[in-house]
Amino acid sequence: MNNLNNDSINEIISLVKDSDLELALNKVKSLLLEFPSSDILFNLRGTIFLKKKEYKIAQSNFSEALKINPHFISAKINLGTVYQNLGKTEEALKCFKEITKINNTFPEAYNNIGFILYTQKKYSEAIKELNKAIELKEDYAEAFLNLGMIHLNLKKYQEAIKFFDQCLVHNKKLISVYYYLGECYKNINDINKALSCYDLSNHQKTSSRILECYFILNKKKKYQKLIGSISNNDPDNRRIAAISAYISYQFGISNIYPFCNKPLDFILKNNIKKNMENGNLEIQELIREITDKKFTWELFGKTTVGGSSAYNLTQLGITSLSKLQNILVNEISNYKENFKNKNCTFIQKWPKKYKFNIWSNILKSEGYNTSHIHPAGWLSGVVYLKIPSDIKKKEAGIEFSLHGDDYPKKIKNIPTITIVPKVCDLVLFPSSLFHKTISFKSKSERMIIAFDIHKLQ
Secondary structure, three states, X not given: OOOOOHHHHHXXXXXXXXXXXXXXXXXXXXXXXXXXXXXXXXHHHHHHHHHXXXXXXXXXXXXXXXXXXXXXXHHHXXXXXXXXXXXXXXXXXXXXXXXHHHOOOOHHHHHHHHHHHHHOOOHHHHHHHHHHHHHHOOOOHHHHHHHHHHHHHOOOHHHXXXXXXHHHHHOOOOOOHHXXXXXXXXXXXXXXXXXXXHHHOOOOXXXXXXXXXXXXXXXXXXXXXXXXXXXXXXXXXXXXXXXHHHHHHHHOOOOOOOOOOOHHHXXXXXXXXXXXXXXXXXHHHHHHHHHHXXXXXXXXXXXXXXXXXXXXXXXXXOHXXXXXXXXXXXXXXXXXXXXXXXXXXXXXXXXXXXXXXXXEEEEEEEEEEOOEOOOOXXXXXXXXXXXXXXXXXXXXOEEEEOOOOOOOOOOOOOOEEEEOOOOOEEEEEEOOOEEEEOOOOOOOOEEEEEEEEEEOO
């Protein structure tokens, strides 16, 4: 049998880099017929499916590569990345730690370990791992970026600035770092410096932060000019929709941004128990299936305090969740019909096709979700599976408001809507609308299924 030549491998790698994934996949498939025990080919095929976000198939290919060659570092780091995308953080951490045992001079492994520990808010441990990565690779821009992120989260803004600056010294192409520098300067109230950093950034939040700076600096005309331009060029950006609704209210001007200029008018609550064959049993079965699944409940997240979340539920094959999805499809259709005469992009450009992003969240006593939006979603919703029975007034409720993201307030009295839900309640709302959970003192848990629909067409 002939050896697998480097030219064939390099050609596939080039196709993957150029995102010509189908052609790359066909070439790998053809070569596997000739070289069925090639760890390199299985790793390449896994990489293609990883790029396609088909994580389960990617996982099986990386696992196959590692069966053939247990010390194949590239396959192991790729497998760890897949686990991260599947929400299996502990498995990912195990992969990266195993790499350091195989080869303790591999800086990417320490960086990935540090990043996971950062997401788990184990900041001191994360810093140690990231420092190891930098010891091995002094110009490791991504490790400096992660150190900057940790210190930004610790509100040590001056130290964070030093790490972000160091990151840019080693990789000037990482211009999204200017966004985080802007965050640091904004938080130390150097708004003009923050504005200059945001101007250099290509981060997805850049435009909304520039609008916020104009608001803080009371530059109303500059705000109006920029929001007019964005309205024409980017009419369905949920972050822009959120801040434009807020700033328009604060400035006392008409909200011209077309996505959803009056988001508080688009909240809809319905109890879906009537749509189930046996509501209580189906809810209990859903709770059981979710809690029985072997995945990590993440503590990380700027929005969840005193609780945990499990992500990517649609990829876990939960039977009762599929039943719930069928109900949600019908409820979403009814929602659109209910608002069909509203003249805004949110309704008039409603997705012809969409996909679900579904996760679960558990809050314990004193737990809550801070105010946030879902910028990747179009429509968001929450189904309540467990509600403490001994709550008082608005405890465990969901509060909607134009205000969020620590925006400064010129007008203090901002309209809010609070819903205190019951089990089986479904609440639907635009993904651009700020919402938070009110804490509760009960020792019982609050458990929900949350979801967004993502526009495909």
